[in-house]
Amino acid sequence: MAATREIPVVWIQTATCSGCSVSVLNSASPKITDLLLSEVIPGRHINLRFQATVMAGSGEPVIEVLDAAAKGEPGTYVLVVEGSIPTKDGGIYGTLGEEPMVDRAIALAKNAMAVVGLGTCASFGGIFAAGPNPGGCISVGRLFEQEGIDTPLINIPGCPPHPDWFIGTIATVLVGGLEAVDVDELGRPTRFYGQLIHENCPRRAYFDEGKFAAHLSDEGCLYELGCKGTITHADCPLRRWNNGTNWVIGSGAPCNGCVEPEFPDLISPFYERLPEEALLVPRKES
Numbered sequence: 693m694a695a696t697r698e699i700p701v702v703w704i705q706t707a708t709c710s711g712c713s714v715s716v717l718n719s720a721s722p723k724i725t726d727l728l729l730s731e732v733i734p735g736r737h738i739n740l741r742f743q744a745t746v747m748a749g750s751g752e753p754v755i756e757v758l759d760a761a762a763k764g765e766p767g768t769y770v771l772v773v774e775g776s777i778p779t780k781d782g783g784i785y786g787t788l789g790e791e792p793m794v795d796r797a798i799a800l801a802k803n804a805m806a807v808v809g810l811g812t813c814a815s816f817g818g819i820f821a822a823g824p825n826p827g828g829c830i831s832v833g834r835l836f837e838q839e840g841i842d843t844p845l846i847n848i849p850g851c852p853p854h855p856d857w858f859i860g861t862i863a864t865v866l867v868g869g870l871e872a873v874d875v876d877e878l879g880r881p882t883r884f885y886g887q888l889i890h891e892n893c894p895r896r897a898y899f900d901e902g903k904f905a906a907h908l909s910d911e912g913c914l915y916e917l918g919c920k921g922t923i924t925h926a927d928c929p930l931r932r933w934n935n936g937t938n939w940v941i942g943s944g945a946p947c948n949g950c951v952e953p954e955f956p957d958l959i960s961p962f963y964e965r966l967p968e969e970a971l972l973v974p975r976k977e978s
């Protein structure tokens with residue numbers, strides 16, 4: 693029988709609320725224990741070397757794991773970055789093991805096989821980079837541009853991201869390598885971010901007929917109440933959340949566009965309607 697191949701994963705949390713970790717830990721199929729302890733793909737096993745929310749260790753011994761990865765053989769591990777990167781004043785607004793997060797992220801990203809930006813903060817700056825952005829937070833992609841880092845980068849945005857978006861992408865990499873993940877111009881896997889919410893929304897017929905809800909939980913399209921599904925690329929209407937139980941529009945509230953680079957500054961106020969010129973799909977006259 694072929695030996696099981698171990699894929700080391702180093703998962704750092706930078707400027708984050710840790711909600712992305714919480715979302716991924718709630719994965720139902722496969723369960724997170726299957727992902728971390730079993731072979732999620734036959735013959736392939738993830739070896740999670742560092743993850744501050746779930747690991748038992750602390751202090752100097754776990755920081756040594758980061759140092760060993762950054763200084764070890766290049767291209768041997770996948771780096772997951774959860775959160776945006778504080779860069780102002782030398783990065784003193786966020787530290788990891790007494791070193792600025794930005795320095796850790798640069799060293800680990802340069803030496804990694806691939807980097808996954810988990811969540812909208814890592815992918816596009818997100819909440820922590822929202823104005824006035826006192827810590828000078830930037831996305832992982834922006835850090836790569838500034839530092840000339842050319843390690844392959846996949847973005848899994850979402851506030852938080854759906855567990856399937858992360859685990860499905862990791863599983864695809866384990867089976868077929870990085871080249872098996874088809875991404876859009878923003879580095880998002882097209883398998884999960886390839887279509888507009890609006891294309892698959894069960895309320896779409898209301899939009900086309902010009903029937904708009906006046907209050908949350910009313911029947912009708914939620915466009916007038918601030919729905920950003922017309923400009924938001926994700927499969928939430930098909931996949932739904934909490935193990936397929938429901939999703940935001942299914943419960944009567946508008947999509948906030950959390951997977952897009954414009955979130956949150958340019959896509960807010962959340963409960964005000966988008967200007968019509970922002971619509972990618974022309975709205976029928978009512």
Ligand code: SF4
Nearest residue numbers: 893896913914919921
């Ligand atoms: S605007 Fe929002 S609620 Fe209306 S059809 Fe599009 S996605 Fe659905």
Ligand code: SF4
Nearest residue numbers: 926928947948949950
């Ligand atoms: S429905 Fe919209 S706000 Fe909700 S998770 Fe999906 S993309 Fe984000």
